[in-house]
Amino acid sequence: MRSMLFWFLNIVAALVILVLLGLHLAEMHLSALWQYFTGAGPNPLDWEQVVARGNSTTMLASYILLLGAALFHGFYGVHNILVEALDGAKAQRAVGVLCWVAGLALFLVGTFVTVAFNGA
């Protein structure tokens, strides 16, 4: 059943996001707290840090995976909300198409930027 397949994939995406976004936010939002206890360190938003992450294949791969999972999960949710709120097969099909198009477009933009960035 197609709807249950997407529902299950949404859960898989959620678990991927839990790990990757958890790490990402810990790096960005808990770094100051961490450094408070372990001693001063670089600010993750400094240009040098951004370049360093841009040169790491692991970071690039995990960013692309995170982006894909987050867009799938987010647009699945928005699709749910809109399909529940709107009547009519036409409107609901349009919502489905829009979500796919927007999600894929954002994924392409994000992946392109991630891959194209080389610290220049």
Added chain:
Amino acid sequence: MPAGPGMTILEGLQYIREHLDATLAWRFSCRMGICGSCAVVINGRSGLACNTQILDISDSEIRLEPLANFPVIRDLVPDLGSMFDKHVRLRPYLIRADQDEIDASLGEFEQSPEQLLEFNQFSYCIKCGACMSACPTMAQDAAFFGPMPLTAAHRYNSDSRDQGFAERGRALDTGHAAAHCHYAGECSRVCPKGVDPGRAIQLMKRSLVMELLRLRKSADRTRLIEPPVAQNVDDESLRPPPFTAKHT
């Protein structure tokens, strides 16, 4: 209107009809919480009028509304047709390959107490519609099956005598079924019979995903057992033991 201890909302409605407004319309029948006719919204919460006592409501004013998410025929009377249509669509009956056995049964289907427990809770549903009124997805989505039909579908899917999982799966495949329940829990909160439709729907999701991953245990978990044969009552072993209680 005067309200005494033990007086229910249903009795209040009858008082209104007798003394205040004879044109008021509402549904009721058994007045004891088993027919499911008198479901209404009482101060924003769906429930049965016959088993809600007036003095149990802590608000100073009582506001009655017809069940939400259904068209209103008149006053407190909703049109529950859509709910029953969806119920029928999900095949709320045992489906078996051996139709002959169902039509003219020769024996009994074996079912253990454990197997009975898997679905018994969900069979207590009185189809009152309170859960449908409380559900936030029902409040927006006309095509959503709703807690009652989905619970009925799960009741039959988890009955060991049923072989209709695939057929009900096809009927559910509208894109507005179990995946649109997000466990707000309102259905279980308002159910007057403890059916816990929230539990049923989550268990249904689990069985649907297990089916998707080819991990679901197959149906056919019952067998036909012979009906008991009449025994010769002169058989020693069947006589009751002698009566031993003494009169004082």
Added chain:
Amino acid sequence: MTADDRKVATAKHDGRRGFFAWLAGGRRGLEGYLYVLHRVSGLALLGFLVLHVFVTSARLLGEETWRSLMAVTHSPLMMALEYLVYAAFAFHAINGIRLILIELGFAVGRPDDPVYPYEGSLHKQRPLALVAMVITGVLLLLGGFDLLHR
């Protein structure tokens, strides 16, 4: 499914509470409000993600652009909004774990014989909901401390 099935399943009915019915529609229990918050935080996170993809793509334009962008996004207002995004993630993630456990049938309890006053799945998952809220609170505090030490 037959055409009849489809027609009945998508039949209109009146009496629905409207487009934003999920946001507010009668008195709810704890789980009902967690449902609303989960949707609101999810929408906020998706909106942020869309912005974030474009904002962080500025790194393609070089160091100077990046530094001036960082100056803009580090004003007090922006930092407060960033904290709200972090808070939305903390709630959405922890409540999401709770929902995964519930919706896969792990936290709703086994079917039983209902005896008044009917302690069902709501009762079974309530400790999980409370633990989830406590963990969310701890994460919010940690994020708050981090914000103060930037």
